[in-house]
Amino acid sequence: MLRRGGDIGERRSAVVQPLALDETRLIARIVGRDLRAFEQLYRIYHPRLSRFLINILRRPHLVEEALNDTLMVVWRRPEAFNGTSKVSTWIFAIAYRTALKARSRHDEPVEDPQAGFRASPDATPEQDLGRRQLQEILATAMGQLSPEHRAVVDLTYFHEAGYREIAEILDCPVGTVKTRMHHARRHLKGMVADQIGPDWW
Amino acid sequence: MGDGVIHIRNDEHQALRELLPWFVTGQLDAVEQASLDVHVAGCAECQAEVRFQRRLEAEVARLPVDVEEGWSRMRLRLEADQPALEAARPARASARSAWLGWGIAATMALAAGAVALSSMRLPGAPAAGYHALGAAPVSEAGNVVVIFRPDTTEAQMRASLRAVGAQLVGGPTAADAYVLRVAPAGRTQALTTLRARSDIVLAQPVDSGAAP
CATH class of the missing domain: 1.10.10.10 (Winged helix-like DNA-binding domain superfamily/Winged helix DNA-binding domain)
Structure with missing residues (x-):
């Protein structure tokens, strides 16, 4: 179950994850071209997809484009969500395919193997x-x-x-x-x- | 025959061992969970593996993700569409250190999600919808970012918000900024009031509205 959200690098953040049913309702409203519903979905998935995409892409400058490409698919074809899976499964599957395509388009070597992940800034050497x-x-x-x-x-x-x-x-x-x-x-x-x-x- | 039993037990052990990552995170179905409860209780090797995976899970999930560069590009994209956003920044803000700039960029991008959306092409969206997102008075999107002095008390923060009729929308961000929403029509005055308060370091507009 995809249930962990929140800001980047923060596990179990204070951001309350809506129930799967709520997300399904958002999709239904997006089918009706409800831009406000899309905005809500965007805000919910931005942190989760950012983390997922940076993990796959390892190139921070590609994340934003891949993230927006992913959610544009949701906006353009919300009716493709057929209800047989959770909304999160559907969106993450789109994000995964989008990320792999982005990687193939930008097939340059990763300069920094740690790109995307850093040691926690909160943990000082003394601590x-x-x-x-x-x-x-x-x-x-x-x-x-x-x-x-x-x-x-x-x-x-x-x-x-x-x-x-x-x-x-x-x-x-x-x-x-x-x-x-x-x-x-x-x-x-x-x-x-x-x-x-x-x-x- | 005894040898065959050992093989069967080993196969079962291997099959169950493969499920340990999801046993640790509680993502197995009831039957699998029960099977592993029984197996792990009697298998020292799997007990050690569970201890390892619990630590691994905690550490992997704790790894912070650095998306500042991505956010900065988002900010540039917003500014390309909204040049007034950057022009509105007061001189004292531009003198701040780089980390503060990154934090504000992230905060603005977060708070101005409506702007982010309006910068995207939305084929099929009715024109009214495009305009409504950023301008609707009932929107919960923030339209002001503030940074309080580090020693500001909760009571002082509350007083500042009440002074301009602001609602707290989000924060604190990585830069310790807070996102507020004030009545759009009164935002210019609200920004003036906020900037004049001694407990506020910075107050900025964060959507596509006009410069204060």
């Missing part, structure tokens, strides 16, 4: 050296994963999507989701264990 080090290692390790693997990790741990929903979003078999998660987890665990120690958790 939490260990956490900063861990986050830097994880940010680097995430950057070494493929976009498909990063998408699975982010959808699982940040957006709290189930594996069936992730399969729907990524349009792949559930077995693929499990395999990607297995490899990603092994990679992240190996990177942290190499640099901090085998028992960091």
